[in-house]
Amino acid sequence: MxxxxxxxxxxxxxxxxxxxxxxxxxxxxxxxxxxPQSQLQNQNEVILGSRLFAEVRLSGNKDITCMHCHHPMLGTGDNIPFSIGTGGAGLGKSRIQDGKGLIIKRHAPALINLGYDEITDMFWDGRVHVDWTKGEFKTPSKELNAKTELNKKIRNALAAQVIFPLLSVEEMLGKNNEIASQKGDLAKWDAYVDRLLNGSKNAMYQNLFKRAYPKDFKAGKIDISHVANALAAFITRNFNLVxxxxxxxxxxxxxxxxxxxxxxxxxxxxxxxxxxxxxxxxxxxxxxxxxxxxxxxxxxxxxxxxxxxxxxxxxxxxxxxxxxxxxxxxxxxxxxxxxxxxxxxxxxxxxxxxxxxxxxxxxxxxxxxxxxxxxxxxxxxxxxxxxxxxxxxxxxxxxxxxxxxxxxxxxxxxxxxxxxxxxxxxxxxxxxxxxx
The missing domain is CATH 1.10.760.10 (Cytochrome c-like domain)
Known part of the structure; x- marks a missing residue:
């Protein structure tokens, strides 16, 4: 029609x-x-991704979330020229450094209509590139690039992109915390996953990951690729405005x-x-x-x-x-x-x-x-x-x-x-x- x-x-x-x-x-x-509308997403992944998007435990110092720089009520941005990462206070135009906040070197791009597989590059400089039609996977992490059994589970460029702010000292990683002290990118990502799943107060995430990825959860194989795909599913579903x-x-x-x-x-x-x-x-x-x-x-x-x-x-x-x-x-x-x-x-x-x-x-x-x-x-x-x-x-x-x-x-x-x-x-x- x-x-x-x-x-x-x-x-x-x-x-x-x-x-x-x-x-x-x-x-x-x-x-x-x-x-056209983006493709349908698994609802259990979307629900998990919605919680992860607002989760402070995905930051080294537990003081910032994805939503701080990509707020749904601010066009999935933050309405300021340079985002203020870990250590800052407030949201949107009221966000300030507050003595400790670190300035991120570029303006936070909107997340609207990014959940399409034909979109192969992410970030203002394209430092993440995923094109599975050509078998291409290039990111700033040499460790992740080399670990094909892991990176092949990352669904698309958007899913690859969302996990890199977690490694940025200025954005979400920070310094002097148990995540930042880990040696290597994979170890840092593993530590984030461990934060979410292990411990007496983590029953909610255990249940959400089990629903979204039942086979991998049962096998004890939940890793950063599942975090990546869940966040991408949420962004794709909720910020598709065509x-x-x-x-x-x-x-x-x-x-x-x-x-x-x-x-x-x-x-x-x-x-x-x-x-x-x-x-x-x-x-x-x-x-x-x-x-x-x-x-x-x-x-x-x-x-x-x-x-x-x-x-x-x-x-x-x-x-x-x-x-x-x-x-x-x-x-x-x-x-x-x-x-x-x-x-x-x-x-x-x-x-x-x-x-x-x-x-x-x-x-x-x-x-x-x-x-x-x-x-x-x-x-x-x-x-x-x-x-x-x-x-x-x-x-x-x-x-x-x-x-x-x-x-x-x-x-x-x-x-x-x-x-x-x-x-x-x-x-x-x-x-x-x-x-x-």
Whole structure:
């Protein structure tokens, strides 16, 4: 049925308005189709994953959870530029270092619509890569990469990704605790699993793991792969939001987008050149690009201040300052934007792409950004670094001014905000307003 609707939309142009007809041609040109729901998940895995997602015992010092950086009520992010890991206090925009919190070098990416097997790379720099169709498994852990009997049980890239914050000193591992003292990645992961399953107060997790993985539990073979798969099942099931006006429009409902959103989509597909990178069903090519961003970071952390992105994984000079193109559905939820959270609003993002050079030159760290951190956040003013960032911009359409009008920018932002917003989320937002 979806295919028939799409065909009808693309080819029956005789009944379309001029704007719909122009969009029909652009949609056909770029071969755009809606994103289907992700595959169904085992309910017992989802239930286990939901508890693990909010479990402090999955942090070395038992003071932070996955949810602190990926809160469901904050668009599965944390709404601050650089996440504050173990040692911090509070949630979302109220999270502070509190004297002990460690600054994580990049903005927490959203977890929305990541549970698809065709997504093979994770993190802003792609340091986790799993493609079981090609038998490929590459992560920062040489131990895990080599232990094929373990890594083959990890279902996909999302499942591999979720266990790495557990090893990060700044994120969840911390220092001076019984997990951090273990020698090697596998030993640390084993210690986390032991925390969950063994001891007089762990009957709940024993029961949850038994239900989710009965054969392995009975055989005493529960390990980090089960934690990984359960967390991935929860994320896949609960953060799958594809019921957007944009998807409905692609499926043939011409009334799904209003006129402003339609004009914004047209700008997205032609003059704005957004489609150059944000293509395909997921509205991303999953590639790594340099877009000439201003770079900010704590004054004490040169690794953050001059973060070279994909280069830190590949060592290839051409990958300097390249970061993964993010998907765009429900993008209005995940402010601030970019790998380092430099822009608070989608309007600022559009202005950056509209004329990149002055966006870099004129950027100033504002009080909102600084307010989350005890350390001073500064912009990298190194002329050579900034010149290189500009020279390495991946796309000529980013380097040259787009010359969008104010109306075109406004319509583009409207499309990004509401045209790509899940209907389910819109209904929740409307209901919450009625309760105020």
């Amino acid at each position: 979806r295919l028939l609707l799409t065909i009808a939309f693309v080819f029956n142009t005789f009944a379309l308005s001029p704007l719909d007809e122009a969009l029909s041609k652009l949609i056909k040109k770029h071969n755009l189709t809606s994103l 019921d957007t006006p944009y998807d409905e429009y692609l499926n043939g409902d011409l009334s799904a987008l209003n006129d402003s959103e339609k004009r914004g989509l047209k700008t997205f597909l032609d003059k704005g050149a957004c489609i150059n990178c944000h293509s395909g069903q997921h509205l991303t090519d999953w590639d790594y690009k340099s877009i000439g961003l201003p770079q900010i970071g704590p004054i004490s952390a040169t690794s953050t201040l001059n973060d070279k992105g994909r280069f830190e994984v590949t060592g290839n000079k051409a990958d300097q300052y390249n970061f993964r193109t993010p998907p765009l559905r429900n993008i209005h939820l995940s402010a601030p934007y970019m790998h380092n959270g430099v822009y608070e609003t989608l309007e600022e993002v559009v202005d950056h792409y509209n004329h990149t050079r002055p966006a870099i030159k004129n950027y100033i760290v504002n009080e909102v950004t600084q307010g989350h951190y005890e350390e001073k956040i500064i912009k990298d003013e190194n002329f050579i670094n900034n010149k290189l960032r500009y020279q390495l911009i991946s796309d000529d359409d980013i380097r040259r001014p787009l010359q969008l009008t104010e109306d075109e920018k406004a319509d583009l932002v409207q499309f990004l905000k509401t045209g790509l917003s899940s209907r389910r989320l819109q209904r929740l937002e409307e209901a919450s307003k009625l309760l105020k």
